[in-house]
Structures are given as C-alpha cells and as structure tokens.
Amino acid sequence: MDYSAKDLLRTAREVLSRSDTGLTGVWPRATAHLCRQALELALEEFWKKRMPGLVNANFRHPDFREITMRRTRAKARDYRGELTLS
Secondary structure (H helix, E strand, O other): OOOOHHHHHHHHHHHHHOOOHHHOOOHHHHHHHHHHHHHHHHHHHHHHHHOHHHOOOOOOOHHHHHHHHHHHHHHHHHHHHHHHHO
C-alpha cells in the first residue's frame, strides 16, 4: 500500500492524540519516524516535479558534493560582498 506525505502526517497526529497506556514510551519515536518519512516523501515528490533527472541521483557521490560546495561558497562570497557594499 502506498501512502502520501499527508497520510503519514495524519497518522502521526493520531499517534500523538492517543492516550493509550500501550503507547507509553513508544509514541515519541513512532511520531518522529512518521514525520521523517512524510518529509522524505514530500521532498521526493517535489523534486520529481521540479527536476525529474535528480530522482535517481546519488547525492553522496564526491563529484556532486564538490559541485555543491563550490556553488555554496560562491553564493556566500556574493552575499558577503553585498553586505560590505551596502
């Protein structure tokens, strides 16, 4: 069965709202796990729509990290430059 991010969040809310003694000590982890799954699924759905080519990309690949770091550093330099100019 496939779940949407909304389904997972709805289930997390249900777990939070229950006061069953059987869930004592379990509900915080269960809720956190469901919320994390919902976030991951929502991000996957977002990127499928925005950039379908990234769906199967390996974000841990060293080349990807290097490119990302270069872009991040360049943006930081640009931002710092804007701060000193104003």
